[in-house]
Each structure stands twice: as C-alpha cells, then as structure tokens.
Amino acid sequence: MNVVVIPFFLAAHFTADETWAHGPEYTFQVQVNCTAIPEEGFYGSVRLNLESKLICQPLKSGHSLSCHFEDSKANSFVADSLDPSDPAAPAGQVNRQPAYEINEDQFEIKFNKRGLDDLVVNENIQPRELDMIRMIVGQLSLGATLDGVGNDVTFDTMENFTQGECYTTFKVNKKPMGRSLYTKPGYALRPVFGLKDGKLVQIRKIRNLRMCAHKVPYFFGSAESFREESDIISDVSLSDGHIIITSSEFISGTSNVITTSKVTEAVVTTLYENVRLRLESIQPAESEPPTVKEAEPASIFIGRWLINDSEEDD
Numbered sequence: 001m002n003v004v005v006i007p008f009f010l011a012a013h014f015t016a017d018e019t020w021a022h023g024p025e026y027t028f029q030v031q032v033n034c035t036a037i038p039e040e041g042f043y044g045s046v047r048l049n050l051e052s053k054l055i056c057q058p059l060k061s062g063h064s065l066s067c068h069f070e071d072s073k074a075n076s077f078v079a080d081s082l083d084p085s086d087p088a089a090p091a092g093q094v095n096r097q098p099a100y101e102i103n104e105d106q107f108e109i110k111f112n113k114r115g116l117d118d119l120v121v122n123e124n125i126q127p128r129e130l131d132m133i134r135m136i137v138g139q140l141s142l143g144a145t146l147d148g149v150g151n152d153v154t155f156d157t158m159e160n161f162t163q164g165e166c167y168t169t170f171k172v173n174k175k176p177m178g179r180s181l182y183t184k185p186g187y188a189l190r191p192v193f194g195l196k197d198g199k200l201v202q203i204r205k206i207r208n209l210r211m212c213a214h215k216v217p218y219f220f221g222s223a224e225s226f227r228e229e230s231d232i233i234s235d236v237s238l239s240d241g242h243i244i245i246t247s248s249e250f251i252s253g254t255s256n257v258i259t260t261s262k263v264t265e266a267v268v269t270t271l272y273e274n275v276r277l278r279l280e281s282i283q284p285a286e287s288e289p290p291t292v293k294e295a296e297p298a299s300i301f302i303g304r305w306l307i308n309d310s311e312e313d314d
C-alpha cells in the first residue's frame with residue numbers, strides 16, 4: 001500500500017499489504033518557539049513556546065489534505081539567557097498563553113507541484129488565527145519542484161512562502177545517514193526525487209529577503225493588520241528553511257529573525273522564531289475527515305484575508 005503524505009512531494013510505502021477503509025491519518029508534532037530580546041533596559045529574554053499536534057488526512061478528490069490542530073499548549077516566561085538557541089529555563093513564573101493555542105476547527109490545504117497552493121477555512125476564522133495556521137502549515141511546502149534532483153544540488157528560484165515571494169537559494173544534499181534507526185515504523189518514506197534506504201536528504205532554503213516580489217514582516221501571533229495604519233514597524237532580516245527526510249523521518253522547520261519597534265518608543269526588540277513540524281505517526285483513520293463548515297478559500301499569504309477579499313478594497 002502506498003499513501004500520499006504530502007501531495008506532489010512525499011509518499012509512504014507500506015511493507016505489509018493492508019488497505020485502510022478510511023485511508024491514513026498523519027500526526028505531525030508542532031513546535032513554535034519564540035524568543036524576544038529587547039535592545040536595552042531589560043537584561044534577559046521573553047520566551048513563548050507552543051506545542052501542538054497537526055492531524056491530517058488526504059482527501060480523495062486529489063491534491064489536498066484535510067487537517068486540524070489538537071492539544072495546543074502555549075506558555076511564556078522570562079529567562080536570563082540571551083541566547084535564543086539555548087532552551088533556557090524560566091527565571092520566574094510560567095504563564096499559560098491561551099491566545100496562542102490554536103483552535104481545533106477543520107481546514108483544508110491544497111497543494112500544487114511547488115508546495116502550498118491554497119487553504120479552505122471556516123469563513124468566521126479570526127485573521128490572527130489564520131495567520132498562525134499559515135505559518136505552521138507552511139512547513140509542509142517545498143517551495144520548488146525537485147523531481148529527479150541529484151545528490152548535491154544548489155539552485156536559486158523564486159519561492160512562494162507564507163510571508164511572501166522571494167528569491168531563494170535551495171541546497172539539496174543526499175548522504176548516508178550515519179546512524180541506525182531505533183525502530184522501523186512499517187513504512188518507508190519516499191520523496192518525489194527518490195531516496196534509498198539508509199540515506200538522508202537535507203534541503204536548506206536560504207531566502208534573499210532583499211529580492212522579493214512581495215514580503216510581509218510577520219511574527220507569530222501578531223494581530224497587526226497589514227492593510228491598516230499601525231504603530232509597529234517590523235522587518236524580517238532572516239528566514240531560512242530546513243527539511244530533513246530519511247526512510248522513516250520527515251522534519252521541516254523555519255528560523256526567522258524579525259526586528260520590531262514602536263513608532264512612539266525607540267526600543268528595538270529582536271524576535272527569534274523557530275517553527276518545526278515532525279511526522280510522528282501514520283495510522284488508519286477512524287472515519288472520513290469532517291467537511292469544513294462554511295468553507296471559504298483563503299490564500300496562503302500572511303495578512304491577506306480570504307481570496308475574494310484580497311481583490312476588494314474594504
């Protein structure tokens with residue numbers, strides 16, 4: 001049995017010849033870690049960590065996944081460490097942040113050969129929530145066609161991703177894994193460009209943020225409306241993507257660095273964000289995925305509302 005995990009990109013080949021009445025269900029572990037470091041007046045950093053699960057089923061109609069989030073848990077705390085790569089311990093109280101815990105409504109992700117194409121969401125979704133979903137599910141987007149690439153390839157292309165359309169350097173390396181797997185999951189992951197057992201492929205995406213057709217300076221959970229006047233000035237200075245695939249693992253992440261300041265206050269804060277999706281399991285689904293209630297198409301781009309809306313000037 002073969003199942004499509006990410007349309008046009010990743011399949012799983014099962015060794016046993018089973019069939020699942022309702023098809024497969026994929027569980028991805030989600031982690032979003034944000035570190036805010038004010039430039040002055042404060043020695044330490046503010047951390048926000050979100051953990052969640054993204055549960056998806058492929059739709060029979062073709063190149064779409066139907067998904068929802070589950071078990072979201074967000075916390076914030078102050079840490080002494082100024083190193084954003086350090087999983088710092090809280091210096092004081094840990095506060096739950098329900099506003100960052102994503103709701104469990106069903107939505108759909110449509111793919112094309114390059115990656116994410118479109119979303120289908122409930123028309124009553126909050127714009128802020130839609131942007132958080134975009135940023136997380138954006139990790140399922142390859143951003144380029146990689147059919148038949150060799151072992152070591154570097155190329156540049158325009159890439160559509162949730163924060164814009166920018167000139168991106170793709171580096172693809174296939175190499176021996178150099179470690180053995182602890183458990184065999186009963187399936188082998190096969191990306192569109194082929195990968196032998198015992199090999200690992202690493203795809204790095206380095207975005208040239210000075211060469212964008214358009215770009216939105218978004219940071220996770222931001223409620224700024226980019227179409228309105230705002231007193232917050234933000235700029236993205238780094239956005240790198242990273243995908244690792246072996247025969248049993250799929251991990252995709254993005255690191256962003258954003259500077260923000262208020263027009264009224266001179267203090268500049270630097271935000272370091274790490275978003276990561278990891279395939280946790282493939283299991284038989286218990287039923288068909290629920291349909292999206294009051295479904296409306298939505299663009300994958302941050303800050304753009306439903307597709308119809310983006311053409312109007314409201």
Ligand SMILES: *[C@@H]1O[C@H](CO)[C@@H](O)[C@H](O)[C@H]1NC(C)=O
Pocket residue numbers: 031032033049087088253274275276
């Ligand atoms: C997020 O933070 C947790 C706890 O500090 C850490 O274990 C995890 O590796 C971090 N994940 C990312 C994607 O930075």
Ligand SMILES: *[C@@H]1O[C@H](CO)[C@@H](O)[C@H](O)[C@H]1NC(C)=O
Pocket residue numbers: 114158159160165
């Ligand atoms: C990015 O998306 C826009 C809008 O859908 C489209 O016009 C453009 O061709 C896309 N660019 C790439 C590189 O896929």
Ligand SMILES: *[C@@H]1O[C@H](CO)[C@@H](O)[C@H](O)[C@H]1NC(C)=O
Pocket residue numbers: 297307308
């Ligand atoms: C846009 O809205 C109109 C009615 O308001 C509807 O008939 C049309 O199908 C919508 N188009 C898209 C692309 O959603």
